[in-house]
Amino acid sequence: EDSVPIPQPPPSLFRGNLGDIDPSNMPESSWALAETYGEIFKLQIAGRSIVMCNSYETVNDTFDWDRFEKPIMGVFVELRSLLGDGLFTSRSDEKAWGVAHRILMPVFGPMGIRKMWDGMMDIISQLVLRWDRLGPQNEILCSDDFTRLAFDVIGLCAFGYRFNNFYREGTHPFVNQMTDVLVESGKRSNRLSLENKLRIFSAQKNQANVKAMHDLCDEILEERIKNPQPNSTDLLNTLLYSKDPQTGETMSRENVRFNMCTFLVAGHETTGGTLGFLFYHLLKNPEKYMKAMQEVDEVVGEGPFTVDHLPKLVYVKYAIYEALRFMGPIALNHKHALKPTLIAGKYYVEPSDLIMLNLKSFMHDPKVWGPDANEYRPERFLNGGYENLPPNAFKAFGDGPRACIGRAFAEQEMIMAVTVILQNFQVEMADASYNLWVQPTLTIKPGDFRIKVRRRPGRN
Numbered sequence: 001e002d003s004v005p006i007p008q009p010p011p012s013l014f015r016g017n018l019g020d021i022d023p024s025n026m027p028e029s030s031w032a033l034a035e036t037y038g039e040i041f042k043l044q045i046a047g048r049s050i051v052m053c054n055s056y057e058t059v060n061d062t063f064d065w066d067r068f069e070k071p072i073m074g075v076f077v078e079l080r081s082l083l084g085d086g087l088f089t090s091r092s093d094e095k096a097w098g099v100a101h102r103i104l105m106p107v108f109g110p111m112g113i114r115k116m117w118d119g120m121m122d123i124i125s126q127l128v129l130r131w132d133r134l135g136p137q138n139e140i141l142c143s144d145d146f147t148r149l150a151f152d153v154i155g156l157c158a159f160g161y162r163f164n165n166f167y168r169e170g171t172h173p174f175v176n177q178m179t180d181v182l183v184e185s186g187k188r189s190n191r192l193s194l195e196n197k198l199r200i201f202s203a204q205k206n207q208a209n210v211k212a213m214h215d216l217c218d219e220i221l222e223e224r225i226k227n228p229q230p231n232s233t234d235l236l237n238t239l240l241y242s243k244d245p246q247t248g249e250t251m252s253r254e255n256v257r258f259n260m261c262t263f264l265v266a267g268h269e270t271t272g273g274t275l276g277f278l279f280y281h282l283l284k285n286p287e288k289y290m291k292a293m294q295e296v297d298e299v300v301g302e303g304p305f306t307v308d309h310l311p312k313l314v315y316v317k318y319a320i321y322e323a324l325r326f327m328g329p330i331a332l333n334h335k336h337a338l339k340p341t342l343i344a345g346k347y348y349v350e351p352s353d354l355i356m357l358n359l360k361s362f363m364h365d366p367k368v369w370g371p372d373a374n375e376y377r378p379e380r381f382l383n384g385g386y387e388n389l390p391p392n393a394f395k396a397f398g399d400g401p402r403a404c405i406g407r408a409f410a411e412q413e414m415i416m417a418v419t420v421i422l423q424n425f426q427v428e429m430a431d432a433s434y435n436l437w438v439q440p441t442l443t444i445k446p447g448d449f450r451i452k453v454r455r456r457p458g459r460n
């Protein structure tokens, strides 16, 4: 078959395309290059060939799991020191992935997640308390408080453990250790291996961070084993005692610990970043803010917010989806071809190529999203808009067997948090002239985005 060459910015002899990107900000680099090169382009970085897919047609073709899979390359390899064969960083053919996936899928379903309502509300109330105490004069750094929220929710709902980030001046040491490891892993994956070997001190610091995090998870585990809580609805009992329906095995102790770290990594920056983006959009588009608040007032009013309200908060849910479509926390998704193949019937790739899916450009493709793809408009999903999208159009949570296992968890947590915030507070931007910029770690979030909050009249 005839293939069409994949465009590539002219590489330099020694550095390949390193000069064409900012290695610490791959998302923004890829959006900028997509503007120039269109639906697909290629980069040569640290000895590896990266193929970036930017359009609906090219990305959608890689969701064919008979021809493509999630590769454990690049940053995923680096993250294995912390996350091992946990769900996020294991190969699909690793035994531990199958065991954990089968054991955990049912408890992560919407019905399993509803049991976590009280735990989530407990932490959301702590955010409300903090915002009340800060009062309308103080600025709130969104990424800080939404990180506190997301981290504490996972700690409590997954392991029955309180990180108590709302009771600290800064954040729990685990949060900082984790951020350091995520940033360092990203950097290591863009360096040549020789250079990584020479960076002895940063490697030692990384190991110390990883050990501290593993030690904390082990402590939480030992505590639960010594003091069983048979009635707890958190995930720790499932992790420790549930049996794989296929092999009859429980998860190994080491794998439980890797998955504990995995939930903390996968669940806190993503959820926290999405809430930050969401409030950015709502505050930039006051009529959308009003619509979301009106829905909250109609559905929940001043009364207590209960699990039965959840399915009725449609605008709130699609406001979150639209924030994810516009610019989600996971900017790039990774794939590779199982055999040499043609992407979209024309672009030749080999299994050694790392295929990156540029989710922002993909979810702005005007062929799917129309001429107003660059506008923040939750209405596009209403009245069947979501159901009638072409196949695989909305993929903020990934695809296929390796899609986000925490989707229902994240959706419930975010809908709950947004509803409680809109029910009780009037939120405004601390600086009305703020322009969105992106702060990258493993995920992206709005950089230095600050808000001010005051109680809505009569709501206290």
Ligand code: HEM
Residues within 6 Å of the ligand: 070, 087, 088, 089, 101, 154, 262, 263, 266, 267, 268, 270, 271, 274, 324, 328, 329, 330, 333, 334, 395, 396, 397, 398, 399, 401, 402, 403, 404, 405, 406, 407, 409, 410
């Ligand atoms: C995987 C997005 C929240 C746990 C993924 C993937 C995406 C994603 C795109 C696929 C990654 C890949 O293909 O490499 C999101 C977004 C979230 C979110 C946008 C919030 C807005 C959560 C939460 C948890 C979680 C709250 C846990 C409680 C995981 C795990 C995986 C995963 C364990 C790996 C699944 C596997 O490969 O088997 N997520 N996620 N995520 N996510 Fe999430």
